[in-house]
Amino acid sequence: MxxxxxxxxxxxFEESYEGLDAMxxxxxxxxxxxxxxxxxxxxxxxxxxxxxxGSATLGFPEIASFTHVLETLLDEVREGxxxxxxxxxxxxxQSCDAMRGMIACLENNTPIDTNESKPLLDAFEAMLANAxxxxxxxxxxxGIAKAEDAVAQTxxxxxxxxxxxxxxPKQWKIIFKPEPQILLTGNEPIRIFxxxxxxxxxxxxxxxxxxxxxxxxxxxxxxISWEILLTTxxxxxxxxxxxxxxxxxxxxxxxxxxxxxxxxxxxxxxAPASAPVPTSAESENTxxxxxxxxxxxxxxxxxxxxxxxxxxxxAKASGGESAQSGATSIRVGIDKVDNLINLVGELVITQSxxxxxGNNFDLEKLERLSHGLEQLKQNTRELQENVMRIRMLPISFxxxxxxxxxxxxxxxxxxxxxxxxxxxHTELDKTVMEQIGDPLVHLVRNxxxxxxxxxxxxxxxxxxETGKIVLAAEHKGGNIVIEISDDGRGMDAEKILGxxxxxxxxxxxxxxxxxxxxxxxxxxxxxxxxxxxxLSGRGVGxxxxxxxxxxxxxxxxxxxxxxxxxxxxxxxxxTLAILDGQLVxxxxxxxxxxxxxxxxxxxxxxDLVNRVSGNMELYRLxxxxxxxxxxxxxxxxxxxxxxxxxxxxxxxEGEGSKIGLLVDDLLAQQQVVIKSLxxxxxxxxxxxxxxxxxxxxxxxxxxxxxxxxxxxxxxxxPQGVRAA
Amino acid sequence: xxxxxxxxxxxxxxxxxxxxxxxxxxxxxxxxYLTFCLCQEHYGVDILSVTEIRGWEExxxxxxxPEYVKGVINxxxxxxxxxxxxxxFHIGEADxxxxxxxxxxxxxxxxxxxxxxxxFVVDAVSDVLNAESDDxxxxxxxxxxxxxxYIQGLVNVxxxxxxxxxxxxxxxxxxxxxxNE
Numbered sequence: 065m066x067x068x069x070x071x072x073x074x075x076x077f078e079e080s081y082e083g084l085d086a087m088x089x090x091x092x093x094x095x096x097x098x099x100x101x102x103x104x105x106x107x108x109x110x111x112x113x114x115x116x117x118g119s120a121t122l123g124f125p126e127i128a129s130f131t132h133v134l135e136t137l138l139d140e141v142r143e144g145x146x147x148x149x150x151x152x153x154x155x156x157x158q159s160c161d162a163m164r165g166m167i168a169c170l171e172n173n174t175p176i177d178t179n180e181s182k183p184l185l186d187a188f189e190a191m192l193a194n195a196x197x198x199x200x201x202x203x204x205x206x207g208i209a210k211a212e213d214a215v216a217q218t219x220x221x222x223x224x225x226x227x228x229x230x231x232x233p234k235q236w237k238i239i240f241k242p243e244p245q246i247l248l249t250g251n252e253p254i255r256i257f258x259x260x261x262x263x264x265x266x267x268x269x270x271x272x273x274x275x276x277x278x279x280x281x282x283x284x285x286x287x288i289s290w291e292i293l294l295t296t297x298x299x300x301x302x303x304x305x306x307x308x309x310x311x312x313x314x315x316x317x318x319x320x321x322x323x324x325x326x327x328x329x330x331x332x333x334x335a336p337a338s339a340p341v342p343t344s345a346e347s348e349n350t351x352x353x354x355x356x357x358x359x360x361x362x363x364x365x366x367x368x369x370x371x372x373x374x375x376x377x378x379a380k381a382s383g384g385e386s387a388q389s390g391a392t393s394i395r396v397g398i399d400k401v402d403n404l405i406n407l408v409g410e411l412v413i414t415q416s417x418x419x420x421x422g423n424n425f426d427l428e429k430l431e432r433l434s435h436g437l438e439q440l441k442q443n444t445r446e447l448q449e450n451v452m453r454i455r456m457l458p459i460s461f462x463x464x465x466x467x468x469x470x471x472x473x474x475x476x477x478x479x480x481x482x483x484x485x486x487x488x489h490t491e492l493d494k495t496v497m498e499q500i501g502d503p504l505v506h507l508v509r510n511x512x513x514x515x516x517x518x519x520x521x522x523x524x525x526x527x528x529e530t531g532k533i534v535l536a537a538e539h540k541g542g543n544i545v546i547e548i549s550d551d552g553r554g555m556d557a558e559k560i561l562g563x564x565x566x567x568x569x570x571x572x573x574x575x576x577x578x579x580x581x582x583x584x585x586x587x588x589x590x591x592x593x594x595x596x597x598x599l600s601g602r603g604v605g606x607x608x609x610x611x612x613x614x615x616x617x618x619x620x621x622x623x624x625x626x627x628x629x630x631x632x633x634x635x636x637x638x639t640l641a642i643l644d645g646q647l648v649x650x651x652x653x654x655x656x657x658x659x660x661x662x663x664x665x666x667x668x669x670x671d672l673v674n675r676v677s678g679n680m681e682l683y684r685l686x687x688x689x690x691x692x693x694x695x696x697x698x699x700x701x702x703x704x705x706x707x708x709x710x711x712x713x714x715x716x717e718g719e720g721s722k723i724g725l726l727v728d729d730l731l732a733q734q735q736v737v738i739k740s741l742x743x744x745x746x747x748x749x750x751x752x753x754x755x756x757x758x759x760x761x762x763x764x765x766x767x768x769x770x771x772x773x774x775x776x777x778x779x780x781x782p783q784g785v786r787a788a
Numbered sequence: 789x790x791x792x793x794x795x796x797x798x799x800x801x802x803x804x805x806x807x808x809x810x811x812x813x814x815x816x817x818x819x820x821y822l823t824f825c826l827c828q829e830h831y832g833v834d835i836l837s838v839t840e841i842r843g844w845e846e847x848x849x850x851x852x853x854p855e856y857v858k859g860v861i862n863x864x865x866x867x868x869x870x871x872x873x874x875x876x877f878h879i880g881e882a883d884x885x886x887x888x889x890x891x892x893x894x895x896x897x898x899x900x901x902x903x904x905x906x907x908f909v910v911d912a913v914s915d916v917l918n919a920e921s922d923d924x925x926x927x928x929x930x931x932x933x934x935x936x937x938y939i940q941g942l943v944n945v946x947x948x949x950x951x952x953x954x955x956x957x958x959x960x961x962x963x964x965x966x967x968n969e
Contacts, residue, residue: 653849699851741850744905745860745869748850754860754867762848762862 069122073170076118078393080127080167083111085464088160092467095153102142108156109138115163120252126176127166133188134159136284152191157468159184236296236303237321241289242314244282251310253290259306264296293321394494396454404450411443448735452642453491459537459546460488462501466508466535473512480519480529481512486536492544496616496636500546503609507548507632508533510606515552515630525627527551543618543660544638549631555624557581582622586610643738645755645765647731648714650695651702654763655727656736656755661768663715663722665730668692670709683713683724690715693775694726695766698750704728718769725771734758738765749774821917821943823950824891824910826873827880830950831910832917832943837893837955839905841913844888858909868892872909877934880911887912895959904959917950919943924952 090107097104116131134156140146162181169176238260242253260266268290275287294303303318418436421429463485474481492500516522516531523529536547557578564570564584576584588607613620617637624630637660645656646665664685672684673692682689692713696703705711705728713724736755741748741764752767821832847859847870856875860867870890874882890907924941940952 701849701851739865739867741860741867744867745850745857749852751851754848756862756865756867760862762860762867764848764850 072122076122077167077171079118080115081164083115084160084164084167087111088157088468089464091153091156091160092471094148095150095471105138105142105148109135109142112138121255124166124170124176126178126181127163127170130159130163130166130181130185132284133185133192137188137191155184155187155191159188234296235321236292236294236300237319238292238294238303239289239317240292240307240314241316242286242310244285244287246310246313247284247286251313253286253288256306256310257290257292260292260294260303263298263302263306264294266295267293269293289315394455394457400450400454404447404454407443407447407450411440411447414440414443445735448642455494456491456638457494457497458489459492459497459544460485462492462497462504463488463535463537465501465505469505469508470512470533473509477512478518479512479516479531481516482530482532484532484534486534487538490537490539490544491638492537492636493638496544496638499612499616500634500636503612503634504535504546504548506606506609507634508535511548511550511552511630511632515550515554517553525553539638540635543635546634546636547631548634549629551629554626554628555582555585555622555630556626557624560584578624579622582624585622586620642735643755643765644733645736646714646733647757647763648695648725648727649729649731650699650727651704653699653701654731654757654761655695656763656765657714657716657725658765658768659733661716661718663717665712665714668708668711668713673708681708683715685715685722685724688722690722690724691775692724692726693771696726698771698775716768716772718772721772721776723772723775725766736763736765819918821919821950821952822891822913823915823917823945824889824913826877826911829879830914830945830948831873832919832950832952833891833893833958834952834955835916837895838891839894840892842890842892842907844884844890844909861907863892863905863907866905868905868907870907870909874909874911877938882909884909885911889913893955893959895955906959908958917943917945919952927951 087108090104090111094101094104094108112131112135116128116135119125119127119131137146137152138156141148141152159181162184165180166176166178240253240256242251246253257266257268269292271289271291272287274289275281281287296303300318300320304316307314307316414436418433418440421433421436425433466485467483470481470483473479511533512531516533517525517527519529522531532551534547534549536549538545538547560581561570561576561584564581564587565572569584569587570576586606586609588605610620613634613636619635621633621635622630623633643656644659646659646662648655648657666685668683674682674684674689676682681692683692684690692708694703694706695701696706703726708726712727712730714727714730715722715724736757738753739755741751741754748764750767750771751764752770753765754762755765757763820835822835822838823830823832825831842863845861847861849859850857850869853859856872858870858872860869862868872882874880888909888911890909891913892905892907894903894905896903923943925943927936927939927942934951938954938957940954943950943952
């Protein structure tokens with residue numbers, strides 16, 4: 065009964081990444097505290113332990129042996145035998161990176177690169193070598209012993225001792241006494257027992273009499289031996305095969321016993337039916353396939369640490385990103401799922417109510433019908449909102465990497481930085497979140513590198529020595545606004561303009577507002593840093609940041625004051641899949657205007673229309689003059705109404721400017737699901753996508769920024785010939 | 789008028805990507821073709837790329853698109869563009885009669901992993917044609933209205949000649965489609 069361990073790999077990778085994240089956060093929290101919080105240490109330990117358990121079971125010896133050393137150290141810390149020094153924390157943090165690298169290698173099926181982990185391993189072993197006194201980690205050992213008992217009990221069940229052996233099955237008595245270092249090589253007795261269980265009825269007794277005094281106990285040595293009674297039809301060879309992997313590391317005797325004299329372990333505690341599975345056997349499903357090649361005995365740590373002939377940079381750099389292509393999963397809070405189930409329940413009730421109504425309908429029931437339909441509408445809407453919410457994750461997923469990054473940056477630059485995170489619970493669509501991560505990293509790195517001054521300069525400028533970076537997120541309308549602000553030196557508009565003129569991006573006579581000048585930093589090939597430092601000038605540039613944000617349908621704003629600091633605001637749509645839209649009709653066609661873009665809809669008063677510069681029509685909206693864009697002309701379609709008088713104008717705003725769209729009629733407002741036009745067709749100017757209306761027909765969604773920019777281009781050239 | 793008139797048994801894209809890859813290999817060997825008429829002329833497309841045949845329904849117009857792009861329809865939640873082959877190949881008048889049907893083709897494009905689905909308006913579907921690769925003759929290079937790269941070859945069926953169309957080329961409208969306008 066071999067199980068394909070491959071199927072667990074993805075889960076292991078994801079869990080490991082999560083574990084490493086948790087570990088990193090706990091480490092950072094620990095480093096901020098005077099006195100290490102035992103709960104945090106436990107968190108770190110648990111993460112390391114699960115990774116070790118998983119990797120050993122799935123046959124990743126490199127990771128198992130690495131985490132093993134880590135775990136041993138952590139255990140000492142946990143026991144209070146060792147102080148967690150800042151250097152130690154740094155080492156642990158580095159080891160998180162190293163493990164991430166290793167897991168990424170596994171994920172990409174590339175050989176594990178131990179160049180990074182080897183020095184760390186050495187450092188840890190050096191730390192272990194001057195350990196304060198002998199290890200006293202008795203707990204895991206006891207855990208295993210207990211677990212073994214529990215297993216014995218579970219396997220044995222309540223049948224009591226010794227059923228008389230029938231003709232076929234024979235009873236075997238196996239004495240299994242492993243050598244102390246057996247656990248080190250990644251062998252888990254539990255797995256052997258599971259395999260034996262597959263052969264027949266099993267009863268295991270743990271002999272714990274050789275376990276030394278608590279003081280002399282070594283964490284990773286096994287002092288337990290087992291006496292196993294197995295009733296099976298299999299012969300001796302088959303039983304022996306279960307021990308194949310450990311044959312040379314144990315004393316083993318397998319004898320046939322004749323009768324039901326088998327005794328059950330008296331000292332085995334009565335374990336509850338749901339025996340707690342020990343953490344070391346966490347991946348229990350996977351454990352049963354001991355003979356599968358994946359679980360061949362892990363080489364000893366020393367062997368694993370041998371540097372593999374791998375190229376370091378390639379493996380390291382490619383790590384995170386290239387692995388994204390595989391299937392990803394999402395963790396959803398149980399409350400959200402419960403909510404969904406409730407809603408589906410309501411939906412079913414409404415449905416049965418309606419179908420009962422439909423069975424013998426007469427006009428008297430009309431009111432009940434419309435009531436039911438109303439309820440159905442409510443249900444569907446709630447269901448839709450809740451389903452969408454499943455995709456929403458708190459932005460802390462994106463923010464969590466910053467404490468570590470700020471720490472590294474401040475170490476590297478010598479700047480003192482305090483990071484303040486605000487609005488971490490603001491929720492954001494997962495797809496948006498994944499794509500916003502890298503731009504945010506770049507912006508934060510810029511803020512530290514270019515924004516903040518050195519401590520001395522700050523003191524000289526009368527500021528607090530420690531610079532402050534604030535990362536804040538909040539919902540605003542249909543958008544999420546992420547703000548990255550620093551209290552550093554601010555941007556020098558003069559300098560930026562000078563540089564831009566020098567590079568020929570801006571001509572010498574062109575005058576720009578401050579806002580326009582700040583926008584220049586997003587131009588490709590523009591860098592204000594006097595010298596390219598290690599931190600900036602690599603990775604994505606600001607132009608890429610802007611491009612990424614634009615591709616998500618967002619925009620970016622800069623505010624800055626010399627000497628006071630800068631603030632960069634990123635506006636992003638909450639989700640990419642659903643949009644609140646206003647349906648408008650032009651001729652026979654229905655278009656959808658995103659509700660967030662609409663400023664107001666009005667009926668044109670003829671005296672407010674002005675014709676300027678040839679053929680352009682402007683509408684006076686309070687102080688603004690809004691260009692009127694007739695959709696029928698823009699899209700070459702027929703409209704009912706081509707006369708401006710008393711026509712309907714939808715004033716929309718995008719990228720800072722407003723236009724008025726001339727439409728025939730305003731229809732309903734509704735949420736629409738965005739469908740791609742490009743997947744089967746191609747991009748259409750002025751159209752951002754399509755959707756399916758209630759009657760099954762397709763309606764196109766207007767691309768407001770696109771319309772605005774094409775309108776401004778049209779304005780420059782004379783009105784072209786209109787095709788029919 | 790949304791009724792599906794006839795659905796061939798073969799569904800190349802139902803069974804995962806391996807299957808459809810096989811399908812394309814299969815095509816190059818040459819086997820079965822779905823034939824249809826455009827006015828008096830007979831054309832055929834690889835049957836393995838046909839996902840369904842639908843009745844004509846009025847599509848939603850796409851602004852500023854070439855004349856032969858009639859618009860898009862909702863095909864079970866997927867937005868599918870509808871192209872009129874009669875207009876595209878300049879054959880006869882494009883009027884919409886009860887027999888007018890839309891052949892939906894799904895073609896795996898070379899660069900994108902997903903397949904591209906498009907509907908083509910034709911006058912009527914006629915037959916399924918078996919053609920060995922020996923039967924397929926090279927189209928003579930006379931001055932037809934259809935660009936030669938759309939044509940895979942000619943097959944004689946009785947007194948008629950069926951022009952086999954190159955499905956991969958049919959769905960490649962993007963580049964020239966814009967400029968043709």
